[in-house]
Amino acid sequence: MSDSAANSGPVLAADGTPLKRSLARALRMQKMRALALISPLLIFVLVTFIAPIADMLFRSVENDIVAETLPETVVVLQDWDAASGAAPGEALYDAFYIDLVLAEEQKLHTRLGTRLNYEKTGLSSLFRKTGRRASRFDTDIYTDQLIALDPSWKDPASWAAMMQSDANRTALPLTARTWDRWAAYLTGEGDDPAKKKLEDFLYTAAYLDMAAGHAKGASDARIAAAAAAAPGFETVSLKDQFAKADKAWVDPSVWETIQIFSPKYTNGYFLNAIDLQKSPDGIEPRPENQQIYLMLFKRTLFMSLVITASCILLGYPVAWILANLPSRTANLLMILVLLPFWTSLLVRTSAWKVMLQQQGVINDVLVWLGLVADDARLVMINNQFGTIVAMTHILLPFMILPLYSVMQTIPPSYLRAAKSLGATNWTAFWRVYFPQSVPGIGAGSVLVFILAIGYYITPEIVGGTTGTFISNRIAYHISSSLNWGLGAALGSILLGVVLLLYWVYDKIVGIDNVKLG
Amino acid sequence: MKLKSLAALAASTALLAPMAMAEMADEMTLVSWGGAYQKSQVRAYAEPYVAMHPEVKVVWDESSNEAVAKLRAMNEAGNITWDLVDVVAADAIRLCDEGLAMEFDPDELLLPGDDGTAASEDFGDLIVSDCFIPQIVYSTTFGYRTDLVPEGVAAPSTVCDVFDLEKYPGKRALEKRPINNMEWALYCDGVAKDEIYDVLATEEGQEKALAKLDTIKDSVVWWSAGADTPQLLADGEVFMGSTYNGRLFSVIEEQKQPVAMMWDMQVFDLDGWIIPTGLSEDHLARVEDFVKFATDTKRLADQAKYISYGPARFSSAPLVGQHADLGIDMAPHMPTDPENAKNTLLYNYEFWADYRDDIDAKFQAWLAK
Missing domain, CATH: 1.10.3720.10 (MetI-like)
Structure with missing residues (x-):
């Protein structure tokens, strides 16, 4: 055996190919055939057993509900320093107002409240109650002032047309984003955004853009006129409105919780499962009277x-x-x-x-x-x-x-x-x-x-x-x-x-x- | 009686006429709790309805216990197979919060009472959520073995006797969750009834309640299914125990066990229907038709013939009669009967929606200690 191997290199099969390769091919064929035989079972197990389990286990880290329901808020909240001990500034409440009213329209705010209530007791009813009130905040003054300036602001079709132009979208970035979310929601419901009555939060978004100075020198005459008039508008503090709805909204610890659970993925559930919890200062053990797992x-x-x-x-x-x-x-x-x-x-x-x-x-x-x-x-x-x-x-x-x-x-x-x-x-x-x-x-x-x-x-x-x-x-x-x-x-x-x-x-x-x- | 129901029937069909345009499904799946309660629904609602609409096939599913979880799963899978679900009010609120239950206008969906009051007033405050169609008022209260009362001692009459091991030695059955137990514990620890939830919202209040429960912890058998306490009482395993009042009624009146009711500090709660969101049009039309029928004044009063739960309409109360099989007057067995409702507590939905997770974690940690 060792002689022949030394003499003639690799052993050859009858058809001249190396025996090793020929054997591997035969085995591969066999393996493929075996795989084909078990494939119905394999697919069945994958689809009905492995996939649902994987999907379920994935939920232990998934946390996109906060970022998806409150996209504007999450961005502004990033810059807030929880250690300051003071409630966030007006800008956050402006963003939060728009997010919350939009979520309320889609009935998503209570779902978010339930999610956050796992982390901080009381958020469930806070979201439920405030959601109902937020759509009646005093932001209608922006609506009235814009319409008083130019009655065409009342026309949803004109908004739909306005939001088509890239120049307008750069002039009113927040309005454009908000309009897109609103339009996507209405289209999903089978409504036409160009016909549906405009809500206060859209006007608020438009005012906020103009007040921030984005709209200066806009090419659109209506926007330019409104932007020029905006500094003279009567305003309403949304922070005060939220504080009036519930004083918990000016409690920094509420915002701390939202900030901690803003990322799309969280290890919060896993920490909780081993009696730990997230806090602004890092990971700490849960209170002793809640340790059980x-x-x-x-x-x-x-x-x-x-x-x-x-x-x-x-x-x-x-x-x-x-x-x-x-x-x-x-x-x-x-x-x-x-x-x-x-x-x-x-x-x-x-x-x-x-x-x-x-x-x-x-x-x-x-x-x-x-x-x-x-x-x-x-x-x-x-x-x-x-x-x-x-x-x-x-x-x-x-x-x-x-x-x-x-x-x-x-x-x-x-x-x-x-x-x-x-x-x-x-x-x-x-x-x-x-x-x-x-x-x-x-x-x-x-x-x-x-x-x-x-x-x-x-x-x-x-x-x-x-x-x-x-x-x-x-x-x-x-x-x-x-x-x-x-x-x-x-x-x-x-x-x-x-x-x-x-x-x-x-x-x-x-x-x-x-x-x- | 017959004429009256015929008239109601005629009225309901007249009201339905404009709606009847929509094609109605011939099959509907109703979800309930099983047992005697579901049977009372079959006899009071489903059988008369099918008699009127012989083409309809009613399928029952006994999954109310896990309705919230299952509806969430169905919703995520995009395949709702239930048409009408019986849940407790707290679950209805959660389903509404999650967008899994349909919001409705009571005066549009439900018939006015037979005295003409609009549905929204006839049900009054019992419509605790925009998605909740109230059906019955039930209570969680205590029953005790009459033969185990120590000699020379008066029978227990207040909820605080549950916490008095010296006067009433023996085991107690309590539900394995904080709801109700924490309230009773605080009440018997001297907290005024209208301050219970304010106290329970604080860390010290929760500790206080657990400390009170600690005094009887070694004598408690914890139950998780409504049938447990009646069984434990019937076996003589416990001296007293909390459960739903209808379960105690059947132990006392139907099974003739030596058990008596203790109505003091019974906790009122509501049970009713929710319609899942995302039903197809024909199913929705059928369900709305059924709900209209099953929640009218007569039908709600009829259910009390089979089980001792109070009808949710004001207008149904005077119609509550005798038990269909036992022939006894049902009014004195209703939790809402003035004699029974001298000292009661109303389940605080909002409080528990907020504090459920937090207090439950503490309660379970305390239990496991």
């Missing part, structure tokens, strides 16, 4: 480990008996193991309630036997104990089945051989049998642990306050508080922890040592 993560891991260990302890002897009985009896027993699979999870959990509660079966029997006094019945449910018992029972088949299928392949003659060579029962079991059953334990443990870590129905029903898992909080944030960002962050961390543990497991035990049968 780290403790829940630890509890979830700890209890899942306990449940896995109990499953091994209870499942190993059962699997051993199943594997060593004659197949007819074994099959009968197997049905008993499988029976719980055919019963609803809720029914099994509720059954544990009946068994474990203070007026339940077990306590009644103990009292009847005189082992427990009637007024000192054991508390076995609505705590960690209840969760561990119920979940061990529910997950037991996932431990027994892999153990059984591995044990079945262990030839009984090995044990006999060990004993005939002088081993005691224990040595024969521990040195000969047990090592061969480890792959079954590995497979069962991975299954049980990963299932346990994500359980939430059973802990919710029997866990009380000390036996609940992190998954109960995730469920709460997804379906009840609607803080999907936080729910997604908690879920991502849980997923990360599972993958990490899987990796560690692979390093220590080796995933090749896991056998499902």
Whole structure:
């Protein structure tokens, strides 16, 4: 072999191409064929499973609602120094007025309020109430003064035409941006912006542009005339208007919150998920009376480990008996193991309630036997104990089945051989049998642990306050508080922890040592 | 009675005539809470409606518990499969805030009361949101086992007896959320009723409420589903527990358990319909037609025949009669009955919309301690 390789370079196939390339081609063909075969499943899983999960997890960092709802405000707010301790200046309130009224028209302001309320209590109703009032602020004086100057300002079609010209758009930049958002919204609703009645905020935007001096020397006669007259206009302080609507608007801490959560992506949810929070001075721990998630993560891991260990302890002897009985009896027993699979999870959990509660079966029997006094019945449910018992029972088949299928392949003659060579029962079991059953334990443990870590129905029903898992909080944030960002962050961390543990497991035990049968 | 409903029917069809132009869908999906409550809706609203419109197929979905989350998901997917959703008022406000529920004009969508008052006045303050079509008034209140009252002690009569472990030893069932519990705790800690929410808005007030709850924490079984407390009471697992008044009615009157009501400081809340935004025109027409029918004076009063929740219209109250199967007078079992409503609290929607996230985080951290 080494001779021929040394003599004639690469080995050639029958058709003269190097054997290596020819082999690779044949393998590639095979791989493509295999891929084609599994592609329906692959596409199905990608579309219905991976993509939605990725989309959901992405929400843990997504935060574009602030920048999208308040684009003008966010830009002005960048220059405000939160450390100054003073409320922002007029310019910010001008921008915010336009953003808020536009958002109110589209019913987006309450959604933003809900989002910001996760970070600062009270913003939900602040946005809801002020949104309603902002459209009635005293900004109609700009409308009246512009129309008094030239009645054509009242005509929406003239605005639509005005906003076509690039020169006008440079003269009135804020107006142009605001008009675009307004027009896009109306078009989306099926309305024609050239026909819809003009709102006060458009006139306000126009006045602000003129007052800022952008419109000086505009080519359009109407704009030039208005720009010349604008310095003499009667004005209204929007800061005062907002302060009158609610004094929270001149509270710097409100603006601080909006400023911190202005970027399109945030790590705020992740920080929250590990009991930290963002503040102007950087990241700090949450108030102690709100810290809960780290403790829940630890509890979830700890209890899942306990449940896995109990499953091994209870499942190993059962699997051993199943594997060593004659197949007819074994099959009968197997049905008993499988029976719980055919019963609803809720029914099994509720059954544990009946068994474990203070007026339940077990306590009644103990009292009847005189082992427990009637007024000192054991508390076995609505705590960690209840969760561990119920979940061990529910997950037991996932431990027994892999153990059984591995044990079945262990030839009984090995044990006999060990004993005939002088081993005691224990040595024969521990040195000969047990090592061969480890792959079954590995497979069962991975299954049980990963299932346990994500359980939430059973802990919710029997866990009380000390036996609940992190998954109960995730469920709460997804379906009840609607803080999907936080729910997604908690879920991502849980997923990360599972993958990490899987990796560690692979390093220590080796995933090749896991056998499902 | 029959003549009257016929007249109402004629009136409603006359009113509908100009609207009937729109093609109406033959199928609608209604979402409710399941159980006895949904059954009362089927019997009081859906069955009579289908009798009038045999072509309509009504599909029920028991998802009200997760309605807000599911509607948000449907909205994001751009595929609304629900036509009418039964939610509590707080959820209606959130759905309205998120733009997921349709705003409406009460006098346009709903019929006037049978005494002629406009709908907006007949429902009055109960229209707590621009999207909310009120249906019933219910309350969260306490029930207790009569056979577990210690000998020689009067039966518990005020909500503060819940916090009195010395006089009334035994377990209590409380809901696993801050709402209501915090209010009761402050009230029994000596805070005047009209100051509860001012106090609860402060950090010290929240700590005070939790400290009060701390005194009974070891004796509390926390529930999360409305059916839990009735079950716990029936099993004798708890001595007293909070739940919805209709659930207690069925434990007491239908299942004849040794349980009695304690109406003191019951917390009034509202339940009603919302119409999701983004319905197709034919579905919207059908739903509006159904809602008009299902919220008229007669129909709302009819629902009280099957469950002990108060109708949301003023004009329905005098029509509340007897239970359809048990034949007992329903008026004394209504949370709104003057005898029961001597000392009550109204759920503060605005407060909880703001403080829900904050106080819930503290409450859960306290629970887990």
